[in-house]
Amino acid sequence: MEFLTANIAPIMFAGLVVFLLLGYPVAFALAANGIFFGLVGIELGLLQPSLFQALPERLWGVMSNETLLAVPFFTFMGLILERSGMAEDLLDTIGQLFGSLRGGLAFAVIFVGALLAATTGVVAASVISMGLISLPIMLRYGYDRRLASGVIAASGTLAQIIPPSLVLIIMADQLGKSVGDMYAGAFIPGITLASLYVLYIVGVTIFKPAWVPALPPEARKLGEPNGSSGTPSFVVIFVLAVIAGALFDRFYYVPKYVDVPLDERLVIAAGAGAAFALAAAMVNRAFKLGLLSRLAEQVVFVLIPPLALIFLVLGTIFLGWATPTEGGAMGATGALVMALSRGRLSLKLTRQAMESTARLSTFVVFILIGARVFSLTFYGVNGHVWVEHLLTSLPGGQLGFLIVVNLLVFVLAFFLDYFELAFIVVPLLGPVAEKLGIDPIWFGVLLALNMQTSFMHPPFGFALFYLRSVAPSRDFMDKVTGKRTAPVTTAQIYWGAIPFVIIQLIMVSLLIAFPQMSLVYKTDLPKGDPDKAFEIPVEAPAAGNAADDIMKDLGGKNDDAGAEPATGKSAEEQAAEDLQKQFGGK
Amino acid sequence: MQGLLKLSRLIDAINDRIGNWVSWLILVMVLVSAGNAIIRKTLNMSSNAWLELQWYLFSAVFLLAAGYTLLKNAHVRIDVISGRFSARGQTWIDIFGTVFFLMPMSIAFLYLSWKVFVRTYTQHEISGSAGGLVMWPARLLVPVGFFLLTAQGFSELIKRVAFLTGHGPDPVPRGDTRAAEAELAEEIRKHAEGKA
Numbered sequence: 109m110e111f112l113t114a115n116i117a118p119i120m121f122a123g124l125v126v127f128l129l130l131g132y133p134v135a136f137a138l139a140a141n142g143i144f145f146g147l148v149g150i151e152l153g154l155l156q157p158s159l160f161q162a163l164p165e166r167l168w169g170v171m172s173n174e175t176l177l178a179v180p181f182f183t184f185m186g187l188i189l190e191r192s193g194m195a196e197d198l199l200d201t202i203g204q205l206f207g208s209l210r211g212g213l214a215f216a217v218i219f220v221g222a223l224l225a226a227t228t229g230v231v232a233a234s235v236i237s238m239g240l241i242s243l244p245i246m247l248r249y250g251y252d253r254r255l256a257s258g259v260i261a262a263s264g265t266l267a268q269i270i271p272p273s274l275v276l277i278i279m280a281d282q283l284g285k286s287v288g289d290m291y292a293g294a295f296i297p298g299i300t301l302a303s304l305y306v307l308y309i310v311g312v313t314i315f316k317p318a319w320v321p322a323l324p325p326e327a328r329k330l331g332e333p334n335g336s337s338g339t340p341s342f343v344v345i346f347v348l349a350v351i352a353g354a355l356f357d358r359f360y361y362v363p364k365y366v367d368v369p370l371d372e373r374l375v376i377a378a379g380a381g382a383a384f385a386l387a388a389a390m391v392n393r394a395f396k397l398g399l400l401s402r403l404a405e406q407v408v409f410v411l412i413p414p415l416a417l418i419f420l421v422l423g424t425i426f427l428g429w430a431t432p433t434e435g436g437a438m439g440a441t442g443a444l445v446m447a448l449s450r451g452r453l454s455l456k457l458t459r460q461a462m463e464s465t466a467r468l469s470t471f472v473v474f475i476l477i478g479a480r481v482f483s484l485t486f487y488g489v490n491g492h493v494w495v496e497h498l499l500t501s502l503p504g505g506q507l508g509f510l511i512v513v514n515l516l517v518f519v520l521a522f523f524l525d526y527f528e529l530a531f532i533v534v535p536l537l538g539p540v541a542e543k544l545g546i547d548p549i550w551f552g553v554l555l556a557l558n559m560q561t562s563f564m565h566p567p568f569g570f571a572l573f574y575l576r577s578v579a580p581s582r583d584f585m586d587k588v589t590g591k592r593t594a595p596v597t598t599a600q601i602y603w604g605a606i607p608f609v610i611i612q613l614i615m616v617s618l619l620i621a622f623p624q625m626s627l628v629y630k631t632d633l634p635k636g637d638p639d640k641a642f643e644i645p646v647e648a649p650a651a652g653n654a655a656d657d658i659m660k661d662l663g664g665k666n667d668d669a670g671a672e673p674a675t676g677k678s679a680e681e682q683a684a685e686d687l688q689k690q691f692g693g694k
Numbered sequence: 695m696q697g698l699l700k701l702s703r704l705i706d707a708i709n710d711r712i713g714n715w716v717s718w719l720i721l722v723m724v725l726v727s728a729g730n731a732i733i734r735k736t737l738n739m740s741s742n743a744w745l746e747l748q749w750y751l752f753s754a755v756f757l758l759a760a761g762y763t764l765l766k767n768a769h770v771r772i773d774v775i776s777g778r779f780s781a782r783g784q785t786w787i788d789i790f791g792t793v794f795f796l797m798p799m800s801i802a803f804l805y806l807s808w809k810v811f812v813r814t815y816t817q818h819e820i821s822g823s824a825g826g827l828v829m830w831p832a833r834l835l836v837p838v839g840f841f842l843l844t845a846q847g848f849s850e851l852i853k854r855v856a857f858l859t860g861h862g863p864d865p866v867p868r869g870d871t872r873a874a875e876a877e878l879a880e881e882i883r884k885h886a887e888g889k890a
Contacts, residue, residue, distance in 0.1 A: 131776025131784070132791030133769030140795035143802060160802060164810040167803065167836060171753040174745075177727065180720055180752060190878060196885055232875050240882045430731035433748075437727030444724075462717035466755050469720075470763040471770055473756040481799065523774055578879050 113152050117491035120145045124482065124532075134528055135471065138478030146485040155488045166480045170473060174433055175281040180469040181436030182228050182274050185421075185443045187461035190233035192447040194413050195224055199241040201410045204330045204403060207323035208337050211313040213251065214259045214320055215306060217242050221263025222302045225270035227417040228439055231563055232574050235264035239578035243596070248586050249327060252319035253596050255312060257579060258604030261564050261571040262305055262611075268526075268560040270298035272421045272439075275559060277432060278530045279552040283538045287432035288425055292629035293549035297557060300625065301615045308611060330403040338401030345385055345404050353381025375423040382415050417442050472527050479531040492536060499540045506544050510551075510620055513537055514558050521562030529559060550626040554619055561612045566602035576601055695861045698852045705849035706765055709842055713762025716755050723751045742823040750832050757839025761846035764796075767866055781864050785854045788866075792851050800844045807836035 112119065123145065127137040149155035170176070189195075198220045206212035206219070217238055224234050238260040246256040268275050271291035280290035313320050332338050357377040362368065389408040392400045400408075421439035424430040430438055447453040486492070502508045520529060534555065541551045563571040579596040586593045619625055727748050734740045763769055776787055811833040813819075819829045856862030 127795070128772050129775050130791065131771050131773045131779075131787050132795050133764075133771050135769055136791065136795040136799055139799035143798050160806065163803060164807045164836065167807065171757075171832065171836075172749055174749055177723065177748055177752050180755065181724060181727065184720055184724060191881065193885060196882060233878065236875060236879050237882055240879060424731065429735045434727050434731035437724045438731060440724045441728040458721070459714075459717070462720045463714065465720045466713065466717040466759045467763050467766055467768040469752070470756040470759045471768055474760065474763075474769060478799075523772055525770065528770075528772075574875060577875065578883075 109152070112148075113154065116145070116149060116152070116154060116489045117486065117494040120486060120489065120491060133471075133474075135474035135478040138475070138532070139481040142478075142481035142483070142485045146488070149485060149489050155485070159484065159488060162484060163481065166484060167477060170476055170480060173281070174431075175277060175287060176473060176476070177433045178272075178277045178287070178436045179274060179472050180465050181433065181440050182272065182277075183468050184461055184465040185228045185436065185440035186230035186233060187464055188440065188443040188447050188453070188457075189228065189417075190230060190237070191457055191461075192443065192452050193450055194227075194410075194446065195220070195234065195237040196241050197410045198223065198414065199238060201330070201403075201406050203242060203245060204328060205339065205342060205407050207328055208339065210317060210322045211309045211320035212322060213242060213246050213249075214255070214309045214312075217259050218263045218266075218302055218305050218309070221266045222270060222299075223411075223414050223418075225267040225273070225298075226422065227414050228267075228272060228421060228436075228443075231264050231267050231571055234267055235261060235571050235574040236578050238264060239575045243575075243579055244586075245323075245327070247580075247593055247596070248589060249323055250318075250321050252316070253594075253600045254604035255319050256604070257575055257596055257601045258606075258608050259305065259309065261569070261575050261601070261605055262608035263302075264571050264574070265560050265563040266298065266302055268563065269294055269301060269553075269556055271295060272432065272435065273556070275526050275530070275556045276552070278527065279534065279556055282530050282534045283548040283552050285548050285552065289549050289629040290552055291422070291425070291432070293626035294553045294556065296625045296628060297553055297615065297619050300618070301557070301612070304611050304615060305608065308607060330401075330406055332401055332403075336401070338403030341401035342404035342407050345388060345400060345408065348388070349381040349385040352384035353377040353379075356380035371426045372428070375419070375426050378415075379419060379423070382412065386412050413446050417446070475527055476531050479535070482532070483535065492539065495536045496540045496543070499537070500543065506546055507620070509541070509544055510546070510554070513541075514554065514616060514620075517555055517558050518561065521559050522565070522568055526556075526559045526562075529555075547623065547627060549629055550619075550623045553626045554616065557612070557616050557619060561609055561616075564605045564609055564612065566605055569605065572601050572605055695856060695859070699856055699862060702849040702852040702856075705761075705845045709761040709765050709846050709849075712842065713759050713765070716758045716762075719751045719755050723748055723755070726751065742821075742825045743827050746821060746823070746827045750827065753832055753835050757835045758842065760839050761842035764843060764846045764850065781866075782858065784866070785857055785864070789851060789854050789858075792847050792854075796847045797844065800840050800847060804837050804840040804844060807833070807840065811837055 120141070124138070124141045127141045128134060130137065143160070146155060146159050150157050150159060199216065202216040202220050203213055206216040209215065221234055221238070243256060243260060247253070267273060271294050273294075276290045276294050277287050280287040283290075309320065328337060330338060354377060357373050357380070361373065361376050361380075385408045389400060389405045391397065392405055417439055420442045421435045424438055425432050425435045444453065444458075447457075499509060499512070502512055504511070517529060517533065520533065524532075534552075537555075538548060538551070542548060563569050566572060576598060579601065580593070581598075582595050584593055584595065585591075726744060730740070730744050730748070776784055779787070811830065814833040815830040820826055821829055850865065853862060853865035857864050
């Protein structure tokens with residue numbers, strides 16, 4: 109008994125592992141663990157008998173958490189988008205654009221992967237589209253099978269780290285920071301990661317050119333009648349669009365609205381440039397001017413839908429028009445309109461998407477509810493103090509902590525998906541990181557980057573699994589060349605992923621070494637005009653809820669865990685307000 | 695047993711129907727939320743009631759669809775170990791989990807949240823923000839949702855006991871768990887071939 113009383117936190121944690129491994133749904137195993145040990149704690153006199161009276165308010169906190177709305181919004185958007193044919197068109201056309209280069213198809217896959225990630229990433233959908241559209245072409249023209257499958261799996265997982273990603277949203281919520289800041293913090297690491305992939309392919313084109321051949325002329329469907337590829341024409345229109353955007357910014361927008369922040373100008377200028385390119389392509393097509401090559405025209409047309417969606421989900425946030433959550437809703441609306449205009453939206457598809465969204469968001473929220481029941485007891489028995497003690501006593505300070513935590517998350521990600529990690533593990537790690545002086549945004553981006561690896565790691569990685577399900581697994585007859593083509597073996601998929609997992613780990617180390625990559629969010633906004641982009645009244649309740657998660661550590665919740673609901677609530681609100689001031693008014 | 699199986703089928707049918715209905719709220723939420731942002735930007739108007747409506751709707755989705763999600767076996771599990779068990783072994787785990795994990799949680803929430811609902815209702819509580827919505831409908835969602843979940847748990851229990859005692863089929867489709875991805879792949883493949 110004595111032993112149990114003294115060690116209830118570690119025992120409870122070990123119990124959680126057993127409960128989870130039993131294989132019953134995580135949400136209920138978590139809650140049951142909380143309830144069981146709560147009863148034990150009450151029996152031992154460690155907890156107030158009224159402990160569970162706090163449950164309804166905890167649930168209410170989950171319900172009124174507006175950040176969570178992003179889960180259904182982005183899920184729904186992704187489900188509509190994956191059936192809209194946008195990814196296929198992009199892969200087709202961008203493949204043509206880069207195809208004449210050595211390694212061009214691989215570059216196209218990375219570029220499209222990043223672009224899809226910036227609309228709303230769904231790893232499964234990206235990998236499946238690429239595996240069905242790009243992989244056959246790569247195989248047909250002699251790409252190395254390992255490299256081809258590796259680059260597809262890796263580019264698909266970019267969805268996890270490039271904003272807007274659900275991982276980042278949930279991470280921001282659980283760490284009590286604004287989603288906008290988390291996006292800003294993930295931008296440079298995300299782009300850097302994609303660039304590292306590109307760099308690797310560049311290296312391959314130099315040292316192993318046979319792995320990544322350029323497409324032969326007959327494979328370029330969008331070539332000009334005179335045999336030219338049409339690429340120079342695209343370069344011209346691209347440069348003109350950039351100039352148009354810059355001019356619009358310089359001579360119209362800035363003089364008209366004085367003192368606009370840089371991010372807002374960038375969004376507007378990009379919009380102006382894209383509008384220019386679209387107008388040029390439309391005029392060219394309508395009047396058959398022939399000033400643009402077919403390729404250039406086509407590229408402009410396929411790029412507009414994803415750019416428009418990126419504007420809706422990200423641009424509106426940086427302009428301060430919408431909250432990140434509303435950005436998700438705008439994106440979902442945009443995806444609906446786009447699918448409708450392409451004739452790909454049926455009642456059946458819409459219903460399927462809505463029902464899948466309802467199921468997915470329900471299980472996600474229930475994991476959170478389970479985690480809140482667990483944490484009620486776990487914090488009640490001072491489990492967070494135990495975790496903190498364990499982690500702060502690590503040698504090496506900040507660096508030691510980061511290395512251990514990253515290894516831990518890397519291993520845990522084999523078994524847990526990112527929702528479980530974010531709801532169970534992150535709330536325990538966040539306060540410790542903050543105590544060690546680690547910036548929460550930096551920390552969150554690091555963890556998101558780390559969790560991304562788990563999608564690619566043989567043999568459990570989901571991206572590999574999806575690719576396996578669509579890559580040819582036995583000899584097949586190529587439809588274009590009519591040649592018998594060898595399959596892609598599972599071993600090739602696994603080996604192909606390894607270089608990219610290594611790149612990923614290099615990126616994690618880079619971000620540990622250069623936290624500045626994630627800290628731009630602090631300097632991004634001009635001094636005289638703080639919070640312009642993010643200060644929208646709607647954000648307030650979200651921040652309050654997130655605050656609830658970490659407030660126990662700040663002493664707000666600890667003692668009143670077992671108090672009457674009425675007083676518990678007011679304390680909760682008070683603490684939330686305090687934190688809001690702290691976080692909202694940075 | 696036959697009577698219980700009948701009851702189980704009734705619960706399944708009700709939760710299935712409710713799940714299909716509340717799914718439409720996803721679309722409503724999307725439009726309400728996008729509308730909020732657009733109206734705030736263009737008309738410079740903002741209403742707390744409409745902002746609160748978003749999460750009222752979402753709460754309705756995940757609470758009322760809790761039973762439906764259980765019915766569809768869509769709550770995630772960690773199956774590294776249990777995945778190796780036989781169908782009967784997994785069924786035993788489900789029975790154990792339903793009785794000792796799901797039911798205590800579900801009944802605890804049902805009981806505790808009902809008391810809160812009664813308090814909110816009798817005191818006509820309104821949310822703190824100006825122009826906010828009345829709170830009792832959202833408070834009512836909780837006991838209703840957990841009632842549906844408890845009922846579904848009971849139904850799952852019946853189906854599993856029936857399976858073990860040879861009164862019914864295996865309630866869980868095993869093996870092909872990623873049907874959605876397979877379907878997507880099929881569609882993209884068709885699309886790609888149509889173009890080529």
